[in-house]
Amino acid sequence: MNSDYLAQLRKLFEKLPGIGPRQASRFIWALLDFSLEERKNLSELIGALDKNLARCAECFMAGKTSPCSFCAKGGSRDRSKIMVVEKDSDLLNIEKSKIYGGLYHVLGSALDPLEDSAGAARERVRALYKRAESAKPREIILALSPNKLGEFTASYITKILEPLKIKTTRLARGLATGTDLEYADETTLRQALDNRK
Amino acid sequence: MNSDYLAQLRKLFEKLPGIGPRQASRFIWALLDFSLEERKNLSELIGALDKNLARCAECFMAGKTSPCSFCAKGGSRDRSKIMVVEKDSDLLNIEKSKIYGGLYHVLGSALDPLEDSAGAARERVRALYKRAESAKPREIILALSPNKLGEFTASYITKILEPLKIKTTRLARGLATGTDLEYADETTLRQALDNRK
Amino acid sequence: MNSDYLAQLRKLFEKLPGIGPRQASRFIWALLDFSLEERKNLSELIGALDKNLARCAECFMAGKTSPCSFCAKGGSRDRSKIMVVEKDSDLLNIEKSKIYGGLYHVLGSALDPLEDSAGAARERVRALYKRAESAKPREIILALSPNKLGEFTASYITKILEPLKIKTTRLARGLATGTDLEYADETTLRQALDNRK
Amino acid sequence: MNSDYLAQLRKLFEKLPGIGPRQASRFIWALLDFSLEERKNLSELIGALDKNLARCAECFMAGKTSPCSFCAKGGSRDRSKIMVVEKDSDLLNIEKSKIYGGLYHVLGSALDPLEDSAGAARERVRALYKRAESAKPREIILALSPNKLGEFTASYITKILEPLKIKTTRLARGLATGTDLEYADETTLRQALDNRK
Numbered sequence: 001m002n003s004d005y006l007a008q009l010r011k012l013f014e015k016l017p018g019i020g021p022r023q024a025s026r027f028i029w030a031l032l033d034f035s036l037e038e039r040k041n042l043s044e045l046i047g048a049l050d051k052n053l054a055r056c057a058e059c060f061m062a063g064k065t066s067p068c069s070f071c072a073k074g075g076s077r078d079r080s081k082i083m084v085v086e087k088d089s090d091l092l093n094i095e096k097s098k099i100y101g102g103l104y105h106v107l108g109s110a111l112d113p114l115e116d117s118a119g120a121a122r123e124r125v126r127a128l129y130k131r132a133e134s135a136k137p138r139e140i141i142l143a144l145s146p147n148k149l150g151e152f153t154a155s156y157i158t159k160i161l162e163p164l165k166i167k168t169t170r171l172a173r174g175l176a177t178g179t180d181l182e183y184a185d186e187t188t189l190r191q192a193l194d195n196r197k
Numbered sequence: 198m199n200s201d202y203l204a205q206l207r208k209l210f211e212k213l214p215g216i217g218p219r220q221a222s223r224f225i226w227a228l229l230d231f232s233l234e235e236r237k238n239l240s241e242l243i244g245a246l247d248k249n250l251a252r253c254a255e256c257f258m259a260g261k262t263s264p265c266s267f268c269a270k271g272g273s274r275d276r277s278k279i280m281v282v283e284k285d286s287d288l289l290n291i292e293k294s295k296i297y298g299g300l301y302h303v304l305g306s307a308l309d310p311l312e313d314s315a316g317a318a319r320e321r322v323r324a325l326y327k328r329a330e331s332a333k334p335r336e337i338i339l340a341l342s343p344n345k346l347g348e349f350t351a352s353y354i355t356k357i358l359e360p361l362k363i364k365t366t367r368l369a370r371g372l373a374t375g376t377d378l379e380y381a382d383e384t385t386l387r388q389a390l391d392n393r394k
Numbered sequence: 395m396n397s398d399y400l401a402q403l404r405k406l407f408e409k410l411p412g413i414g415p416r417q418a419s420r421f422i423w424a425l426l427d428f429s430l431e432e433r434k435n436l437s438e439l440i441g442a443l444d445k446n447l448a449r450c451a452e453c454f455m456a457g458k459t460s461p462c463s464f465c466a467k468g469g470s471r472d473r474s475k476i477m478v479v480e481k482d483s484d485l486l487n488i489e490k491s492k493i494y495g496g497l498y499h500v501l502g503s504a505l506d507p508l509e510d511s512a513g514a515a516r517e518r519v520r521a522l523y524k525r526a527e528s529a530k531p532r533e534i535i536l537a538l539s540p541n542k543l544g545e546f547t548a549s550y551i552t553k554i555l556e557p558l559k560i561k562t563t564r565l566a567r568g569l570a571t572g573t574d575l576e577y578a579d580e581t582t583l584r585q586a587l588d589n590r591k
Numbered sequence: 592m593n594s595d596y597l598a599q600l601r602k603l604f605e606k607l608p609g610i611g612p613r614q615a616s617r618f619i620w621a622l623l624d625f626s627l628e629e630r631k632n633l634s635e636l637i638g639a640l641d642k643n644l645a646r647c648a649e650c651f652m653a654g655k656t657s658p659c660s661f662c663a664k665g666g667s668r669d670r671s672k673i674m675v676v677e678k679d680s681d682l683l684n685i686e687k688s689k690i691y692g693g694l695y696h697v698l699g700s701a702l703d704p705l706e707d708s709a710g711a712a713r714e715r716v717r718a719l720y721k722r723a724e725s726a727k728p729r730e731i732i733l734a735l736s737p738n739k740l741g742e743f744t745a746s747y748i749t750k751i752l753e754p755l756k757i758k759t760t761r762l763a764r765g766l767a768t769g770t771d772l773e774y775a776d777e778t779t780l781r782q783a784l785d786n787r788k
Contacts, residue, residue, distance in 0.1 A: 172786030174765025371568025392566030
């Protein structure tokens with residue numbers, strides 16, 4: 001049915017990150033002004049997503065293959081380290097900075113303390129446990145957001161991994177570019193002082 | 198080809214309003230975490246857009262039918278007035294405010310002085326001319342943005358419509374809710390004073 | 395006493411518009427880095443304020459003399475109009491725009507519905523009544539903020555002045571430069587439509 | 592002279608941090624609405640500033656006495672450490688966080704590479720050299736802003752102090768509360784990774 005049509009399309013657009021009802025409507029109007037061919041292309045490309053893109057079964061990174069080029073045997077990455085990130089975009093930014101050569105593990109999001117244990121991110125933590133149990137990396141680096149949810153996620157993962165006795169570290173807190181000393185919070189200042197050099 | 202796939206999808210997402218390269222990538226990662234069925238639905242709904250939504254051949258409003266329910270004969274709208282708006286979302290906001298009962302004409306965007314005369318918005322101005330010539334409304338109300346492009350668009354349309362001798366008006370400038378008198382510009386103040394009552 | 399000193403100075407700085415405790419402290423540190431002479435000058439200039447600046451006894455505008463150059467007899471302003479503004483800075487902006495040649499009446503602020511009738515702005519409304527009663531202007535123009543407090547102030551003044559049977563107008567609402575039609579509120583849209591021309 | 596009066600007062604207000612011409616005018620109007628007594632108090636308090644507040648001759652902190660309570664002999668602070676900060680407000684924030692018990696050295700501002708060597712901040716760097724030469728602290732901690740000017744200031748001070756062979760450290764860079772891993776810059780990420788624990 002016709003009125004369903006718009007509601008359905010709007011609802012799916014609202015599942016995209018950062019898109020609310022207003023923006024979803026604007027997308028529909030914009031699509032109407034796409035050429036027929038562009039709309040056909042977009043439809044087909046979305047329909048063919050799982051033939052062209054996949055989450056790596058090891059690290060859950062989005063890529064063309066599973067296992068991804070990082071996890072695949074014979075790759076050039078340092079397999080002794082696994083860096084846990086929340087989002088694909090965090091991973092991308094870290095890769096862009098060329099500061100790290102190890103493997104990753106993408107959670108999809110921070111863990112939500114209020115969410116039950118069936119959530120997607122929690123499943124990926126369980127997968128991390130199994131992966132670490134069998135691959136025995138020397139270090140697992142938690143590159144999680146410096147906020148409450150990131151703290152919770154870090155504590156949770158640390159506790160889960162404890163039985164494996166693998167060294168688990170966290171990215172340091174400190175002064176980020178642009179931090180104003182006049183307004184910095186105690187945690188940031190304390191760690192910036194502790195890690196001074 | 199595979200690397201083309203991502204580039205193509207990203208490029209189409211970037212054609213949506215307000216979406217840059219970074220957001221386009223985030224959309225692709227989010228789609229990867231949609232269920233297979235959701236992705237299939239989105240693909241099919243986009244593919245079926247032109248069966249479910251159309252621009253009215255008269256007023257270019259997005260709607261289920263063409264002519265739209267406003268333009269269709271026997272409708273309840275005041276056919277003596279045509280209000281020219283830039284965007285579907287402007288029209289929607291005006292409808293929501295229930296201040297107007299006439300017809301509309303949607304340009305799609307303001308006219309760009311630098312753009313050649315083949316642009317979509319200019320075609321719709323030509324369509325407005327023909328529409329006004331045959332329907333002979335008593336008034337054409339220009340509800341365009343109070344900025345440079347809106348000014349240009351208003352002048353351009355006024356000049357185009359001149360031969361038809363139809364009364365052409367513009368929404369008044371004045372103090373908008375939240376305008377700060379201390380910072381208001383001269384045009385706004387002058388019209389707020391001229392139109393005082 | 396010494397600890398009183400800082401607290402007292404900080405408190406007085408906090409009475410300046412837009413200054414909170416943090417900014418007040420910064421002012422004190424900055425003053426400490428002024429030269430002795432600069433500090434002496436600032437102290438003396440503030441002490442001599444009432445010899446150099448006054449509120450006009452007629453219109454309450456800040457100026458060098460009372461009556462101010464606008465209210466003084468023999469001036470070039472149109473004495474048939476009084477424009478009521480909230481703040482000196484509103485007046486200054488209107489003067490800068492050169493759209494108005496009449497007299498003013500400065501309230502100091504909008505009226506606060508919760509404030510008792512002894513407030514400074516209410517006293518200036520009473521002064522406006524007396525001024526209008528004796529000067530009998532042809533029009534009183536309310537140039538008040540387009541928000542709730544401004545609305546309240548306008549209604550209040552209109553009611554107070556009613557017995558005088560003087561034409562009382564308000565600056566028009568409409569589209570201000572930069573108003574986005576997609577987000578404009580109903581009052582703004584309605585008046586922009588009503589005042590179209 | 593009268594017109595000088597306003598210009599002079601405005602100019603002095605503009606020397607306060609964050610105050611431009613518009614805000615300076617607003618201050619003058621606000622002062623006009625202070626009571627006579629408040630204005631007299633403000634004038635006297637500013638005039639008496641140097642009797643009530645001073646920069647410590649050792650560390651340049653603003654305080655009631657010189658030497659300040661931190662630098663005075665017999666105090667409880669750890670005299671083996673000097674932390675160099677740009678502003679009094681940085682110092683205040685660090686004190687509030689209770690992470691540090693040593694002495695300070697307040698520069699007044701970061702050094703400006705374009706400024707000649709007579710600037711106030713450079714004089715305080717020279718004073719730091721003499722202070723360090725005679726007091727021989729075990730560590731000088733540079734708590735400077737994580738931006739270009741802070742970097743320049745840190746390099747400059749490090750070079751100046753080199754002959755003294757005193758351990759000179761800098762607050763660590765890393766993830767500050769609220770840093771978004773997706774947008775963090777390379778320097779921040781690299782140091783957050785290097786200092787992980």
